[in-house]
Amino acid sequence: MPGISTFLNRMLALTIELQGVLFTAFEQLLNARIEGAIAAGTYDVGLETLRAESFVVTGRKTIYTHPGTGAETRLLTIAQRQRNRPLTLDEALNRLRESGARRLINGRSGRAAVQVHAPSVMLDNGEIEYRVRLIRPMEASNVPVRTMAESHWQDADEATFAAAWTAELAEAPAFTDSTLHMVSGLLLPIWKRLPNESTRVYRLQTDDGERIIGRKVSPVWAATATATGLPSLTPDDAFAALIEGKTVIDLAEGLQLRRVRVMGGLRVELSGFTDTMRERLTAYGLFHEIISWKLRLFVPTDASGPAILARVMDRYPIERVAEREAV
Template sequence: MAVFTDENGNPRSEPMIDEQGNPVLCRAAVAARDRMIEQLCALPPIAPALDAIIERFGVDAIAEVTGRSRRLIVGADGRQKLQSRSPRANLVETKAFMDGDKRILVFSDAGGTGRSYHADLSAKNQARRVHFLLEPGWRADAAIQGLGRTNRTNQASAPLFRPVTTDVRGERRFISTIARRLDSLGALTRGQRQTGGQNLFDPADNLESSYAKEALHRWFGLLFQGKLDAVSLRRFQELTGLSIENPDGSLADDLPPIQRWLNRILALPIALQNAIFDEFLGLVEARVDAARAAGTLDLGVETIAVERYEIVSDTLLRTDTISGATTHLLELEIARALKPLTFERLEGLHALADPQHRPVRNVRSGRIALVVPARSLLTDEGARIARFELIRPLKRTWMSADDLAESNWEPVDHEIFRECWRGEIDEAAASLSVERLHLATGLLLPVWDKLPVDHVRVSRIAARDGRSLLGREVPAAHVPALYRALGLGEGAPLAPHVVVEAVLATGRAMEVASVDPLTLKRSLVNGAQRLELTGWLAARLDWYKAQGCFTEIIRFQTRLFVPLETALDVVSAITRG
């Protein structure tokens, strides 16, 4: 560039040219450009996703329904050649997939308009569709339209959706938009949430939820206080252009919304993106976990697939005086098919040779689990809570590092771990999980305020034979309070096993149907959970001990406990007496 001074004395610059009018190039810049081009051309080629899939499986196995008029394919001789595709090619490819001649279908936005690829009962190919959502882009409506191509009426089976993402945390920004749009689509078309999403995403995946917005507000506070490890306040404001600081040095009241924050984060280097998202998601998951533990996590309508269900009891709660609509409380016994994680699948997901993956066994129950590191939670004060995920044959749980160190889980040899894992698999395959729950069904709006406010869960119980029930779950511990709130007295007494299970699961004290006004509760004694009876009479202490209870003097006071191992038999005996 040639520097000159204008008529006002201000320095200016313009491209420099020689006597022939040719631009004068900077030799250092030209050398840097040539070196960059040389390095780029030395990199191995990366095929687009569509071409990579076709190259892997071959054109004879894949039906391509896209807007491409030409494509490179590998011929029988192993050489690439350019193939032209007519507008009718998409029709031929669609027919080949629906007839079962080609088992794989790849379609784009251009191929997802006006066509259906579901397992139609009139089609030859009625296999269950496994729909991989690849490169969804930023348009949620286009992705939803594509998902709708494989989920239609008159189908042999519903599709299995699998969103595919990379390890870039920012990609959750796009997936969360799709998750939010799916749920809103269900609310608009079917009058309920989760109809569109069908539990496809976890609440922690939605980065535009109330939990995420609250977590972002706290993230800004921690950033302002300098308690984040990923980035400092000064660097964040320089890189993103977002100002969260007032001129007087205080935290701004009008903080950037989460949509703007997400868009600015996506412009940062990948490593910095991931570090920021890890801390932010730690705040989000801490709030989601707290809401789930408190029973206030709003999941919309959750579908529970069961093998069968039976109505044990049906209690009429209310009859509307105008419409005659009724509200019922059903006690259901549901049987679920156990779907354990096979040992081969476990080895494919997690390398057992990794020193961070620890096989453990519970010394009390004898159950086994694989401990793997999980994302740390972040408290509102900025402190990190290290967590581990316990992968078990039938479920997954999360524990903090401190809780895991104080628990009964101990390391176990790999050979013993393999044998125990397969033993639990065989045990699960030969049985069904049978449980009981209470479901309020019918006209619920007039009694909604009488239902427990700390447990809001609307469920659809769907059996294999096609029967289904829709209602709101009522924990067993809240059933007596619901009867009293509706003026129905105490209602039918709960079975002893229901009382024991409810107290152990929720920690809520419950009354025991007996001669004496007994209450069963969960107490922490010497670091262990116990079942304790209160309200007993001292004159009948020997009788309680004869039924299997035991006493312990704590702080000069005699307390009565029920053994955990025989709790059901002891409570049943007390109820009969």
């Protein structure tokens, strides 16, 4: 790639109108790269301070002790509580003033969303993927335009939209509890053992006043860091790792859990089951669909997912946990 000075000098040789077009395209590509890096956890913002309503250390394990100095590397399990700040109805209606914005209702779930423009991205094959952004009370996501026609999203009048949005706000919990895993203390001797997809360093202060600096690791890495036998992973941690998309979990009797993309949406699929297992797995709460003439089983990705996954893991224990690139 040419240097930035060469790029700017060549830009100056163009007309003002063409410069504006190229800078707009460059900005869109740059923003798409930054969004992708943030989503993948590889965007480097230096030493970042984590903030939440509460941090409580619930577990400590020493995973390395330096033979000369006795300095330790510790794996900390931290309970995190964050206050939810859902988007209000007035804020959602303000977004509808943007050009091309639409009020949407999902015909299957009854949830509301505001559709606005999102930057396009260039795929690996050179094709331009046009996207829209679906803004919901508690989250927002970018969706390819081509998948919208196949989805259950449809236009809604203002009264129906407002009722659905208000109902979801009423159901939203005040706080969200989650678990962090951090490696702190002496890091250099085990730096190569740490996940290489992100080298960001974080700091936080617990409710007891303890200050912690270290690197965040996934539940999968935490489960295998000190394992001497089979990996230990709670259903909640396993569900969170699967939703993140960077984990494959092998269960007993040839079953495997992983996140997949189906019809433009993300699901947690259970593969490797036999006909004799299907009835039992369905009774546990998994749902099935026939896709391309093949029966496939999925774990619900809503609030019921961890409980359903717990029943599956109780009957078919974890045998192996592996990390992969997110899809």
